[in-house]
Amino acid sequence: MSGLSHTERSGCAEILKTLTQSDLESLSSTVTNNMIAVENAPDEAINVILSYTNDPEELLKRKKVHRDSIFKYLAKEGVVIAPNSEKHQLVKRTLMFWSSGNSHGQRPALPEPQSPAQSLSVATRESTGAGSDSLAMGKQFCQWFFQLLNSQNPSLGQQPQAWGPQHFWPDVKLSLLSNTDMQSKAEEFQGAELVSLRLLALAKEEHLLLSPNVAPEGLQVQASPHGLLRVAVAGSIHRDGACLGVYEQVSGLIRTPLDNSWKIKFVNLKIRGQNALPGLPGGAPGLGWNQAKALQ
Known part of the structure; x- marks a missing residue:
């Protein structure tokens, strides 16, 4: 049973969607100790990875979860961070973002007024x-x-x-x-x-x-x-x-x-x-x- 919160699970899923099938299969084998094999099914692999992940930080720090994938996720969510930030800094910022309760549609983003x-x-x-x-x-x-x-x-x-x-x-x-x-x-x-x-x-x-x-x-x-x-x-x-x-x-x-x-x-x-x-x-x-x- 996954120990991830709804926000963490949704955010991790968005990041995992940017990985290649081979990286997903490798990551799935890692988190399940080679107990579950997933082939040619990205959604299934992502579901397995999330189901067997209890710590979002541990998942984000894995080598198969690339720095660029985390950076793109933060940019898409409107989180401003220095583009040359190292991976551990991106991981920390992502975890802060999720814990703030402002992610995935709940973010108090600036409205879309007719002017500033x-x-x-x-x-x-x-x-x-x-x-x-x-x-x-x-x-x-x-x-x-x-x-x-x-x-x-x-x-x-x-x-x-x-x-x-x-x-x-x-x-x-x-x-x-x-x-x-x-x-x-x-x-x-x-x-x-x-x-x-x-x-x-x-x-x-x-x-x-x-x-x-x-x-x-x-x-x-x-x-x-x-x-x-x-x-x-x-x-x-x-x-x-x-x-x-x-x-x-x-x-x-x-x-x-x-x-x-x-x-x-x-x-x-x-x-x-x-x-x-x-x-x-x-x-x-x-x-x-x-x-x-x-x-x-």
């Missing part, structure tokens, strides 16, 4: 002090924005959330700079429809997954007296489990005068491929290329 208004207003109520307000709002915006954008990526296999021009001001401007080892390309788009579509293409067509680093070294927020909120965040870019490079994004938010909601006024996105960063240090990406200019 709801998430930002929540952050304001939960913070104290002007500086703390701005930082909390910026963090909530990043979590809301990138979760929304990443949900459009078909490789995650999740239901896309309500992305569209409704999140932007009509005259919004996007500046996109891509720098790889082969070339540097600058693009500019203006208007809610065009900006929305170009950003959508990053996830939906190019299959990019943008993981923001909302830790202090990766996030800066500045609120102007006139009501403009600038949010600068650094992060890493992934595709199919591989880290392609890093990015910095500066977003400008302005509150609407009628319904007190927020919309995006501009987005400056700088992407750098890993090969274009020979001196890229380990750890989560941080602001540093030109953050002073970005926040002027």
